[in-house]
Amino acid sequence: MNTHKYALACLLLLGVIGELASAANSTGSRKVADTLEQNAPLSTLASHSSLNAAAMAGERLVVAGMRGAILYSDDQGQHWQQASVPVSVSLTGLCFTDALNGWAVGHRGVILATRDGGAHWARQLQGEQAAQAILQVRQDPGQIDEARRLVVEGADKPFLAVQCLGDGRVLALGAYGLAFSTQNAGQSWQPALALLNGSESQHLNAVQALGGRIYLAGEQGALMRVDHDLQGFKRFASPYDGSFFGLLATRNNSLLAFGLRGHVFRSSDQGASWQSVAVASSKSLTAATQLRDGSLLLADESGQGWLSHDDGRSFRPVAPEQRFPLIALLALPDGGSLAVGTQGITRFPPSALR
Numbered sequence: 001m002n003t004h005k006y007a008l009a010c011l012l013l014l015g016v017i018g019e020l021a022s023a024a025n026s027t028g029s030r031k032v033a034d035t036l037e038q039n040a041p042l043s044t045l046a047s048h049s050s051l052n053a054a055a056m057a058g059e060r061l062v063v064a065g066m067r068g069a070i071l072y073s074d075d076q077g078q079h080w081q082q083a084s085v086p087v088s089v090s091l092t093g094l095c096f097t098d099a100l101n102g103w104a105v106g107h108r109g110v111i112l113a114t115r116d117g118g119a120h121w122a123r124q125l126q127g128e129q130a131a132q133a134i135l136q137v138r139q140d141p142g143q144i145d146e147a148r149r150l151v152v153e154g155a156d157k158p159f160l161a162v163q164c165l166g167d168g169r170v171l172a173l174g175a176y177g178l179a180f181s182t183q184n185a186g187q188s189w190q191p192a193l194a195l196l197n198g199s200e201s202q203h204l205n206a207v208q209a210l211g212g213r214i215y216l217a218g219e220q221g222a223l224m225r226v227d228h229d230l231q232g233f234k235r236f237a238s239p240y241d242g243s244f245f246g247l248l249a250t251r252n253n254s255l256l257a258f259g260l261r262g263h264v265f266r267s268s269d270q271g272a273s274w275q276s277v278a279v280a281s282s283k284s285l286t287a288a289t290q291l292r293d294g295s296l297l298l299a300d301e302s303g304q305g306w307l308s309h310d311d312g313r314s315f316r317p318v319a320p321e322q323r324f325p326l327i328a329l330l331a332l333p334d335g336g337s338l339a340v341g342t343q344g345i346t347r348f349p350p351s352a353l354r
Contacts, residue, residue, distance in 0.1 A: 070121060091106035105159035134191050178204070256288065261284060299320075322343070
């Protein structure tokens, strides 16, 4: 277990340290509300608070972050409304299958679902339920002991990424190799055993679908792949041993993996081999998106952007409207990109990305 890299990954990707202890305990004589049961607080400053994820629900923009905050905009980010969310844990990932149906994941093993484009959310899974589900499918004595430990520890492990796969199928990934999937739009969630076993308890920070397969990246250079049915697990030889914080699949069927200290690697053969890509930065890279014109945009922990017009073979610096540590990017219809991070929302305007 590499707790140092896990703490760093959480700091960069989430902007927070995980909610590691159940909040249903007493602090002195004051009862502390359980963050799994407490609604996300409404705040006029939510769009300026730390945000970790962004996605499109049809033409609607949706972002998510600290204390269960989810916001949505129907005018391309000019105005934001705060969603109704039943938890107040930090949320780390978003995906939508269409304009109405989407999922959010976060700390304490939370998985949320929406059926109205992100305005209202319901909880589908939390960490204690996830631990019990893992215990039920374990058979090897060593694995059973580990699963029992998860049950004892309770809801203390975050999901870090989520991928919508279509036809009611969704995959959620997180710390210590946590991997769950649904085949029925979240009516039930099951451990994704091929990933749970193959990850070797490494933290899984990113997921991308490409060419009918699903690629994953995480700590200690972890690069993996499973088939679309979540079988056929394969672990790739890694080009370095530092943590990867993100993956980007391009329209040209290339794959970029990026992470600590400005490291970027590119594969044009479905992960069989990786080539280092020079980026003139030693800052950790934390976010990526493909823009409307096919260009690729990366962002780092300082808020600097990096743009490629050649499918990720080279990058040049670009600046957002406001610079602060960025955690997620979202391509916009106008050719620019929304960016979210530790101080809320900013943009890379189209004029900066030509």
